[in-house]
Amino acid sequence: MTIAANLGYPRIGPKRELKTALEAFWAGKLGEAELQSTAAALRAGARAVQQGSGISHVPSADFALYDHVLETVCAFGLVPPGYGWSGEGPVSLATMFALARGARGRAAERAAGIPGDAVALEMTKWFDTNYHYVVPRLSAAMRPRLLDDRWTRALREGLQHGTRTRPVLLGPISLLLLSKTEDGTRPLDLLPAMLPAYADALRFLAEAGAVWVQVDEPCLVTDLPSGAEDAYRTAFRALAEAAPGLNLLLTTYFEGLRDNLQLAASLPVAGLHVDLVRAPGQLPAVLEALPRDRWLSLGVVDGRNVWRTDLRAALAQLRAAEAAGFGKRLMVAPSCSLLHVPHSLAMETALDPALKRRLAFANEKLKEVAVLARAVDEAEKAVAAAFEESDRALAEARADERLHDAGLAARLAAVAPEMERRTSSYPTRAAAQAARLGLPELPVTSIGSWPQTAEVRSLRARLARGELDKASYDAEMERMIAEAVRWQEEIGVDVLVHGEFERNDMVKYFGEQLAGYAFTKHGWVQSYGSRCVAPPIIWADVSRPKPMTVRWSAYAQSLTDKPMKGMLTGPVTMLQWSFVRTDIPRETVCRQIALAIRDEVADLEAAGIPIVQIDEPAFREGLPLRKADRDDYLRWAVACFRLSASPVRDETQIHTHMCYSEFNDIIESIAAMDADVISIETARSNMELLDAFAVFDYPNEIGPGVWDIHSPRVPSAEEMARLAARAAERIPRRRLWLNPDCGCKTCGWAEVKPAMANLVAAARQLRARAV
Numbered sequence: 001m002t003i004a005a006n007l008g009y010p011r012i013g014p015k016r017e018l019k020t021a022l023e024a025f026w027a028g029k030l031g032e033a034e035l036q037s038t039a040a041a042l043r044a045g046a047r048a049v050q051q052g053s054g055i056s057h058v059p060s061a062d063f064a065l066y067d068h069v070l071e072t073v074c075a076f077g078l079v080p081p082g083y084g085w086s087g088e089g090p091v092s093l094a095t096m097f098a099l100a101r102g103a104r105g106r107a108a109e110r111a112a113g114i115p116g117d118a119v120a121l122e123m124t125k126w127f128d129t130n131y132h133y134v135v136p137r138l139s140a141a142m143r144p145r146l147l148d149d150r151w152t153r154a155l156r157e158g159l160q161h162g163t164r165t166r167p168v169l170l171g172p173i174s175l176l177l178l179s180k181t182e183d184g185t186r187p188l189d190l191l192p193a194m195l196p197a198y199a200d201a202l203r204f205l206a207e208a209g210a211v212w213v214q215v216d217e218p219c220l221v222t223d224l225p226s227g228a229e230d231a232y233r234t235a236f237r238a239l240a241e242a243a244p245g246l247n248l249l250l251t252t253y254f255e256g257l258r259d260n261l262q263l264a265a266s267l268p269v270a271g272l273h274v275d276l277v278r279a280p281g282q283l284p285a286v287l288e289a290l291p292r293d294r295w296l297s298l299g300v301v302d303g304r305n306v307w308r309t310d311l312r313a314a315l316a317q318l319r320a321a322e323a324a325g326f327g328k329r330l331m332v333a334p335s336c337s338l339l340h341v342p343h344s345l346a347m348e349t350a351l352d353p354a355l356k357r358r359l360a361f362a363n364e365k366l367k368e369v370a371v372l373a374r375a376v377d378e379a380e381k382a383v384a385a386a387f388e389e390s391d392r393a394l395a396e397a398r399a400d401e402r403l404h405d406a407g408l409a410a411r412l413a414a415v416a417p418e419m420e421r422r423t424s425s426y427p428t429r430a431a432a433q434a435a436r437l438g439l440p441e442l443p444v445t446s447i448g449s450w451p452q453t454a455e456v457r458s459l460r461a462r463l464a465r466g467e468l469d470k471a472s473y474d475a476e477m478e479r480m481i482a483e484a485v486r487w488q489e490e491i492g493v494d495v496l497v498h499g500e501f502e503r504n505d506m507v508k509y510f511g512e513q514l515a516g517y518a519f520t521k522h523g524w525v526q527s528y529g530s531r532c533v534a535p536p537i538i539w540a541d542v543s544r545p546k547p548m549t550v551r552w553s554a555y556a557q558s559l560t561d562k563p564m565k566g567m568l569t570g571p572v573t574m575l576q577w578s579f580v581r582t583d584i585p586r587e588t589v590c591r592q593i594a595l596a597i598r599d600e601v602a603d604l605e606a607a608g609i610p611i612v613q614i615d616e617p618a619f620r621e622g623l624p625l626r627k628a629d630r631d632d633y634l635r636w637a638v639a640c641f642r643l644s645a646s647p648v649r650d651e652t653q654i655h656t657h658m659c660y661s662e663f664n665d666i667i668e669s670i671a672a673m674d675a676d677v678i679s680i681e682t683a684r685s686n687m688e689l690l691d692a693f694a695v696f697d698y699p700n701e702i703g704p705g706v707w708d709i710h711s712p713r714v715p716s717a718e719e720m721a722r723l724a725a726r727a728a729e730r731i732p733r734r735r736l737w738l739n740p741d742c743g744c745k746t747c748g749w750a751e752v753k754p755a756m757a758n759l760v761a762a763a764r765q766l767r768a769r770a771v
């Protein structure tokens with residue numbers, strides 16, 4: 001019988017219950033037992049929904065309080081020293097959260113022996129998603145072993161409630177390849193030490209009654225480093241031997257297997273899961289390569305996007321697998337974990353009904369999976385109604401004239417090459433800008449947002465509930481802007497920002513004002529830990545009905561003689577952090593957004609704003625996972641940024657900002673964006689991220705972050721001056737700016753005020769020193 005399977009379910013809870021519980025726990029308002037019981041209730045709810053939808057392979061241990069990579073690290077005792085773990089026994093919750101968030105000198109941390117200055121481990125993007133995982137920091141001295149059998153515990157939890165779940169384990173090779181090492185060891189060198197711990201986990205699972213275990217190896221879709229192939233063979237031989245009766249499902253997602261297909265097909269596992277949404281074309285090769293005694297799990301329902309599945313097209317792929325001899329060993333599944341989509345459409349009462357009919361969130365996707373599994377076994381007739389609904393929604397979408405804006409198409413077709421170029425080259429512009437702005441050496445600025453306090457959010461919540469009228473809301477925003485402007489002037493910041501108080505999120509805020517975008521009420525997706533985003537949905541051609549930010553920036557500029565920086569989110573990030581329609585190329589959607597941003601840039605200039613920052617924090621994240629696909633992406637991504645940035649005169653300064661990025665492999669493209677100034681996150685890497693800019697001889701101005709805003713610690717002026725001096729060893733001082741790593745929206749004013757004052761002091765110290 002064809003098996004309906006799921007690979008992972010959203011963790012945050014339909015009403016963000018996990019977020020609420022975590023934040024209460026961290027604030028000392030909720031005990032550990034209560035936190036754990038909220039988590040258990042969420043898992044029970046998830047199992048019930050999945051089973052109720054007809055899923056027979058329900059995942060377990062896909063849940064994590066903060067992050068699944070971090071929980072894996074803690075389970076195996078891969079904890080660096082300095083976080084209060086003795087090296088024996090299970091890793092405490094306090095230690096786990098200190099690894100994730102750094103210590104804050106709280107009583108619970110002191111009690112757990114965690115030094116007050118313990119800094120958080122690095123966080124980075126999970127492949128090309130907007131989910132962040134905690135990067136394991138490994139060393140050869142570590143003695144991996146199974147300290148906390150979270151997998152067997154998860155299996156037993158399901159069994160107690162009558163469900164034999166399929167535990168999910170992050171595979172050893174992906175775990176190591178996603179890690180960093182401290183002592184020059186190569187991550188894969190740790191494999192021999194890791195394997196006994198993995199073997200224990202599998203053996204205990206088998207003893208506890210597991211039948212299937214999902215071993216996630218997403219790195220199999222990437223360009224593997226040397227040695228990885230052998231490591232895969234060694235590892236899976238050991239895993240297979242550890243628990244011979246257990247069925248391992250080798251699970252890949254986010255891309256096709258390509259040149260790793262033979263490797264994947266040759267590993268001694270019971271089944272292979274492949275992503276047929278990202279890489280539908282790999283099916284024939286997979287059918288040819290995979291031995292017929294293996295199970296084949298086909299990811300035909302998109303786990304990364306919110307559109308309803310074309311059931312007929314998906315069924316055709318399943319039938320092809322059946323015809324090729326996998327009929328008795330077939331699984332239907334989402335392409336990847338459903339972590340990346342919102343819980344349920346049921347709560348979305350305000351969506352346009354026609355649009356809503358075209359959507360499927362996690363719960364709806366599970367039903368599609370179940371319908372497809374039945375369709376394979378019982379013929380389409382058994383599920384005819386579902387197929388007709390899918391056909392109808394698709395036909396309706398194709399016929400929907402609202403999707404296409406003829407005027408916009410004409411405008412895009414008329415984009416001339418000079419629209420993607422500033423009038424003059426950087427040296428000419430730099431001179432004009434220097435004359436206009438009169439900035440000191442090492443100018444001090446910030447990345448845009450000031451704290452999104454509970455007060456700001458509650459104003460917005462009251463506006464949404466109708467308890468506050470728009471005029472009063474706007475007046476409150478102006479009051480906060482005015483206060484922020486006065487404070488920045490007082491402490492001596494050179495280029496001011498208005499603070500972005502009026503924005504719920506840097507993408508959603510713009511999406512809400514652009515035509516072609518829809519947004520949800522409860523469509524939350526976990527970004528990291530307790531932080532969520534509600535990505536807007538691009539369903540039709542995107543255009544800008546009217547100016548979006550000019551009012552706030554112009555107001556802020558009216559309060560000061562110092563230059564005010566206008567703040568926009570760039571086209572690539574707007575694309576990357578939205579759910580995007582699939583009927584036209586992403587490149588086209590991005591160019592539409594670029595035109596909208598371009599108009600906003602021009603309007604800001606016309607309103608007298610001398611500097612405009614176009615944020616592109618997701619520029620690197622959008623990079624295809626495979627090197628072979630990268631040039632094409634970089635070509636259009638750079639062009640879109642330039643299209644949005646180029647309507648202005650020489651003397652108007654364009655900034656961009658990027659964070660969470662390694663720049664080495666894309667530095668040429670960053671230079672090609674030709675922003676006058678780029679600010680980047682570098683504080684945590686001790687300026688090492690700047691090396692790419694130095695080696696490449698990056699020609700324009702750079703603001704390397706000297707304050708890690710993700711840490712609650714306030715850096716001293718000396719510390720920031722030291723980092724800036726390190727930067728000055730790499731980049732000529734006349735092209736350097738001083739700024740934090742990123743926006744301050746998640747900080748509190750208690751850190752922001754002293755840290756910004758210290759930043760200004762650091763700049764003054766350095767200016768006084770001749771280098």
Ligand SMILES: Nc1nc2c(c(=O)[nH]1)N[C@@H](CNc1ccc(C(=O)N[C@@H](CCC(=O)N[C@@H](CCC(=O)N[C@@H](CCC(=O)O)C(=O)O)C(=O)O)C(=O)O)cc1)CN2
Pocket residue numbers: 130452454457458459460461462503504505506507508527528530531532533534577746
């Ligand atoms: N889209 C996106 N992706 C991104 C980032 C980003 O900024 N945006 N940054 C990086 C990730 N960093 C992030 C940093 C912070 C948050 C974050 O703070 N998220 C907020 C939600 C932001 C939001 O949409 N806020 C809304 C809704 C706030 C809310 O929850 N309101 C309450 C009511 C609050 C009250 O009554 O006081 C409710 O609706 O229940 C607003 O401010 O209006 C959260 O989880 O809490 C998310 C990601 C990378 N990816």
Ligand code: MET
Pocket residue numbers: 447448449500506567615617657659742743744745
């Ligand atoms: C994730 S990048 C954030 C940039 C934005 N301008 C801010 O300051 O919040």
Ligand SMILES: [Zn+2]
Pocket residue numbers: 447617657658659741742743
């Ligand atoms: Zn940032």
